[in-house]
Amino acid sequence: MPRLVVVSNRVPVPSPKGSTATAGGLAVALEAALKSHGGLWFGWSGKTSGDREIEWLEIRDFGNVTYAVADLNRRDVDEYYAGFANRALWPLCHYRLDLTDFSRKDMAGYFRVNRSFARLLAPLLRPDDLIWVHDYHLIPLAAELRHMGVKNRIGYFHHIPWPPADVLSTLPVHDTIMRGLAAYDLVGLQTDYDVENFAGCMVREGFGRALGGNWYESYGHRFQVGAFPIGIDTDIFVQMAEEGLKNPIAKRTKESLNDRDLVIGVDRLDYSKGIGQRIEAFSRFIEMSPSAKGHVTFLQITPKSRSEVPEYADMQKEIAELTGRVNGQLGDVDWVPIRYVNKTVSRAALAGLYRIARAGLVTPLRDGMNLVAKEFVAAQDPNDPGVLVLSRFAGAAREMDGALIVNPYDTEATANAIGRAISMPVEARRERYNSMMPKLREHDVAAWCRSYLDVLSQATEPQSEGLRALS
Numbered sequence: 231m232p233r234l235v236v237v238s239n240r241v242p243v244p245s246p247k248g249s250t251a252t253a254g255g256l257a258v259a260l261e262a263a264l265k266s267h268g269g270l271w272f273g274w275s276g277k278t279s280g281d282r283e284i285e286w287l288e289i290r291d292f293g294n295v296t297y298a299v300a301d302l303n304r305r306d307v308d309e310y311y312a313g314f315a316n317r318a319l320w321p322l323c324h325y326r327l328d329l330t331d332f333s334r335k336d337m338a339g340y341f342r343v344n345r346s347f348a349r350l351l352a353p354l355l356r357p358d359d360l361i362w363v364h365d366y367h368l369i370p371l372a373a374e375l376r377h378m379g380v381k382n383r384i385g386y387f388h389h390i391p392w393p394p395a396d397v398l399s400t401l402p403v404h405d406t407i408m409r410g411l412a413a414y415d416l417v418g419l420q421t422d423y424d425v426e427n428f429a430g431c432m433v434r435e436g437f438g439r440a441l442g443g444n445w446y447e448s449y450g451h452r453f454q455v456g457a458f459p460i461g462i463d464t465d466i467f468v469q470m471a472e473e474g475l476k477n478p479i480a481k482r483t484k485e486s487l488n489d490r491d492l493v494i495g496v497d498r499l500d501y502s503k504g505i506g507q508r509i510e511a512f513s514r515f516i517e518m519s520p521s522a523k524g525h526v527t528f529l530q531i532t533p534k535s536r537s538e539v540p541e542y543a544d545m546q547k548e549i550a551e552l553t554g555r556v557n558g559q560l561g562d563v564d565w566v567p568i569r570y571v572n573k574t575v576s577r578a579a580l581a582g583l584y585r586i587a588r589a590g591l592v593t594p595l596r597d598g599m600n601l602v603a604k605e606f607v608a609a610q611d612p613n614d615p616g617v618l619v620l621s622r623f624a625g626a627a628r629e630m631d632g633a634l635i636v637n638p639y640d641t642e643a644t645a646n647a648i649g650r651a652i653s654m655p656v657e658a659r660r661e662r663y664n665s666m667m668p669k670l671r672e673h674d675v676a677a678w679c680r681s682y683l684d685v686l687s688q689a690t691e692p693q694s695e696g697l698r699a700l701s
């Protein structure tokens with residue numbers, strides 16, 4: 231197997247004590263994948279350092295993984311990360327045209343940082359390395375590397391939804407984005423819906439043609455496109471959850487519940503996660519169910535995220551106010567309906583908390599996959615499992631058929647689903663749990679990594695005479 235070089239915006243370099251605090255599915259999944267495989271992990275250190283241009287890398291080895299990270303200066307962070315990536319591409323891919331803010335200055339910063347990353351990465355590459363680039367921050371990277379003469383196989387995985395052609399084409403530079411993707415050898419997406427949307431953008435908008443199988447041709451380059459739904463490290467998560475109650479946070483939480491039922495939500499503070507709609511639905515559930523009043527506690531764990539982006543700062547305020555209002559209206563002297571926590575909780579603690587919960591609420595308005603949905607199910611006690619309430623708009627809904635699937639825009643229906651989850655008889659809960667666990671075990675993060683890298687490393691282009699143009 232050639233050496234694996236992973237490139238991602240976020241690189242969670244372990245601290246010398248061996249721990250990393252990461253909230254975000256990409257970092258969590260790649261950490262598991264790279265540790266089992268070994269290789270090089272390249273990207274942003276997450277640090278902002280003054281005005282200096284990106285010109286040097288910090289390189290450190292931990293076990294079989296070499297981490298090579300660069301600091302970004304303030305302008306780069308503003309334009310590349312907070313700007314084009316998180317104010318244009320992120321809202322666009324999550325169908326939020328109302329929040330998409332396109333600026334040519336940010337776009338220039340985005341391409342500039344990608345070029346700088348390519349310059350730093352190219353000298354570290356060996357001829358037979360397999361390069362795997364992750365997420366929307368880095369779409370132009372392969373084109374930049376190709377420009378510098380890099381001939382290696384380069385794959386791209388898009389962790390967030392791919393929008394339909396009508397949504398994508400609202401971005402003034404969508405053609406440049408499509409051209410950037412055509413420089414890869416394999417474009418991986420989370421679900422078959424994302425692949426359909428991507429193919430629509432490619433073919434309908436005239437950027438390329440489908441060649442049959444998974445092959446496309448665009449801007450003179452042939453490449454594959456496929457769905458590779460990301461998984462979790464299922465066995466490790468099951469084990470963490472079995473030992474979950476030894477975790478002090480989970481233990482303290484259980485004691486503090488005084489036999490009340492626990493409903494849990496865990497999300498970065500992001501407008502795509504539907505946290506406001508979820509709080510409204512929980513509040514509606516309490517209003518509709520007098521017996522739940524005083525007997526159900528909703529714990530929403532929400533680490534702050536991308537606070538430098540104005541839409542996220544606005545949302546922080548809105549959710550805090552909404553939680554306060556609901557607690558004020560529905561709470562009592564001895565019961566607070568919603569416990570709202572704005573800090574990152576370790577995954578060991580989360581595993582224990584999921585295990586003691588009666589229901590897990592994963593109700594994004596749009597989400598690439600949502601690993602919390604998978605972790606919640608994996609953490610359950612097989613004899614007495616809790617129930618997952620899952621948005622139909624999460625990529626995870628394509629696989630997790632034992633969940634109660636809801637439309638998060640429908641407050642009443644989500645409120646009913648919360649009630650159904652809490653009162654569901656144990657046989658029905660077990661049946662749902664048993665229908666999902668085999669898939670979670672089979673399609674874990676190692677299988678995701680294997681299936682993607684097998685296609686990337688073994689792909690052979692279709693012969694031109696045998697080509698069947700579909701458009």
Ligand SMILES: O=P(O)(O)OC[C@H]1O[C@H](O[C@H]2O[C@H](CO)[C@@H](O)[C@H](O)[C@H]2O)[C@H](O)[C@@H](O)[C@@H]1O
Pocket residue numbers: 239240253254255256257259365366389390460535536597598599600601
């Ligand atoms: O790096 P941040 O800006 O702090 O954001 C955290 C990550 O959020 C996104 O995660 C996505 O990837 C998950 C794993 O595939 C998927 O389950 C989830 O649906 C996605 O939202 C983002 O795509 C990452 O790049 C960020 O690091």
Ligand SMILES: O=c1ccn([C@@H]2O[C@H](COP(=O)(O)OP(=O)(O)O)[C@@H](O)[C@H]2O)c(=O)[nH]1
Pocket residue numbers: 252253254255256258496497498531532533573574575576577580599600601602603605
């Ligand atoms: O306080 C927290 C909140 C979240 N997470 C982890 O962050 C990841 C979130 O991934 P997901 O795919 O659900 O969403 P994303 O944040 O990547 O959009 C999951 O592995 C969570 O266990 C965590 O470790 N601590």
